[in-house]
Amino acid sequence: xxxxxxxxxxxxxxxxxxxxxxxxxxxxxxxxxxxxxxxxxxxxxxxxxxxxxxxxxxxxxxxxxxxxxxxxxxxxxxxxxxxxxxxxxxxxxxxxxxxxxxxxxxxxxxxxxxxxxxxxxxxxxxxxxxxxxxxxxxxxxxxxxxxxxxxxxxxxxxxxxxxxxxxxxxxxxxxxxxxxxxxxxxxxxxxxxxxxxxxxxxxxxxxxxxxxxxxxxxxxxxxxxxxxxxxxxxxxxxxxxxxxxxxxxxxxxxxxxxxxxxxxxx
DNA sequence: AAGGTGCGCAACCGCACAGAT
DNA sequence: AATCTGTGCGGTTGCGCACCT
Numbered sequence: 114x115x116x117x118x119x120x121x122x123x124x125x126x127x128x129x130x131x132x133x134x135x136x137x138x139x140x141x142x143x144x145x146x147x148x149x150x151x152x153x154x155x156x157x158x159x160x161x162x163x164x165x166x167x168x169x170x171x172x173x174x175x176x177x178x179x180x181x182x183x184x185x186x187x188x189x190x191x192x193x194x195x196x197x198x199x200x201x202x203x204x205x206x207x208x209x210x211x212x213x214x215x216x217x218x219x220x221x222x223x224x225x226x227x228x229x230x231x232x233x234x235x236x237x238x239x240x241x242x243x244x245x246x247x248x249x250x251x252x253x254x255x256x257x258x259x260x261x262x263x264x265x266x267x268x269x270x271x272x273x274x275x276x277x278x279x280x281x282x283x284x285x286x287x288x289x290x291x292x293x294x295x296x297x298x299x300x301x302x303x304x305x306x307x308x309x310x311x312x313x314x315x316x317x318x319x320x321x322x323x324x325x326x327x328x329x330x331x332x333x334x335x336x337x338x339x340x341x342x343x344x345x346x347x348x349x350x351x352x353x354x355x356x357x358x359x360x361x362x363x364x365x366x367x368x369x370x371x372x373x374x375x376x377x378x379x
Numbered sequence: 380a381a382g383g384t385g386c387g388c389a390a391c392c393g394c395a396c397a398g399a400t
Numbered sequence: 401a402a403t404c405t406g407t408g409c410g411g412t413t414g415c416g417c418a419c420c421t
Contacts, residue, residue, distance in 0.1 A: 125392080127391075128389090128390070128391090129389075129390080130389090130390090164391085164392090165390075165391080168389090168390065168391080169389090169390085172389075172390085173389080213389085215389080215390085216388085218391095219388050219389085220387095220388095222387095223386070223387055223388080224387095357397070
């Protein structure tokens with residue numbers, strides 16, 4: 114199902130993620146946010162490239178990711194939006210809470226595209242049938258009407274058919290906004306979705322970080338590789354216990370914090 | 380039971396874009 | 401204005417499972 118794990122020439126792991134890697138990444142992002150994906154694996158103790166970490170978090174580890182089968186409503190919405198927008202998976206994902214662009218894309222390629230093709234071929238078949246009926250039996254309009262309605266019922270709703278006007282892309286959240294939404298969704302509510310180990314680990318630290326999690330944009334916008342320690346220091350001394358213990362070198366206290374997390378989970 | 384084949388999905392890759400320098 | 405860096409998106413790959421012969 115997943116790519117086998119292997120190590121590339123730079124010593125970075127590729128392929129399937131282990132449970133341990135997942136836990137490390139989940140714990141780190143939940144605690145510190147993703148202030149810099151490139152640097153993140155170094156601090157989180159992961160031998161992965163930042164891109165891989167980001168993808169794993171976005172598509173799998175995020176607390177608000179919905180797993181499982183797509184509902185009929187979701188399918189219809191995807192088909193409809195794909196009709197309007199094309200392969201704008203991130204935009205479509207923005208309209209389906211808990212679904213990732215990757216998941217929707219996969220679902221489209223494996224299921225929905227086939228369904229749409231089928232529907233279109235059935236639709237055109239019936240249209241042809243209707244045409245020939247019309248030319249040969251112009252007086253029997255009732256039959257045509259019946260077939261017409263059948264055609265409409267099996268064909269995919271196009272914007273014109275459904276009366277649903279195409280939404281402009283501007284109506285949807287930008288990728289940045291989506292990123293903010295997804296981060297803001299990591300409230301205490303959604304923390305219930307975190308697995309037991311991480312949850313236990315966070316139960317105490319979450320109190321300390323309450324303000325931090327209530328200000329989701331802080332993590333996205335204010336935390337860069339140069340500013341992480343200043344950010345925490347300005348959080349009313351929330352991180353001062355860490356920071357004061359380890360001086361100006363933020364890396365040390367982050368790694369120390371991660372070590373503490375690892376110790377508590379082992 | 381064993382080998383072949385197709386499918387589903389997690390993950391990778393390359394490119395484009397935005398912001399910083 | 402040019403270059404660099406980080407991030408996000410869409411296309412593609414490839415592994416593992418289920419089903420078929």
